[in-house]
Amino acid sequence: MESKAEEHVIIDRFIVPKAAMQGFRSRIKLSMQIIGQQAGFVTDRAYEQIDYKEESTYITIVTWExxxxxxRSMPRVQAEYEKLSFDPSKTMRNLHITLDRGIYTEVKT
Structure with a gap:
């Protein structure tokens, strides 16, 4: 029996100061557009905490085949960022955004 390759999921958890949320949203939209054009991309989702005072939790989930x-997508995405003079790490530092990233596979229960 042939086994199907497991999808891999990147889950990013961003902590975003309220004052940075508008700029953050525009950069996330750009990032997701670039990621969505890569070979092996399956789907993406984004979630934002709806009740916050000084900072919000924003979660993105991107699934790869x-x-x-x-x-393979990582250097390609980075090259697209460079074409746009976009440095995600610098942007996050400047906006005081923190990131917790994990790569996961589905657990069959």
């Missing part, structure tokens, strides 16, 4: 697709 395989781990190899995910890994």
């Amino acid at each position: 395989t781990r190899e697709d995910l890994e």
Whole structure:
């Protein structure tokens, strides 16, 4: 029996100061557009905490067909950022945004 390759999911959890949310949203939209054009991309989702005072939690979930697709996409996405003079790390530092990232596979229960 042939086994199907496991999808891999990147889950990013951003902590975003309220004052930075508008700029953050525009940059996330750009990032998701670039990521969505990569080979092996399956789907993406985004979630924002709806009741916050000084900062919000924003979660993105991006699914890839395989781990190899995910890994091959990273330098391609970075190259697209460079064409646009966009440095995500610098932007997050400047906006005081923190990121917690994990790569996951589905657990069959």
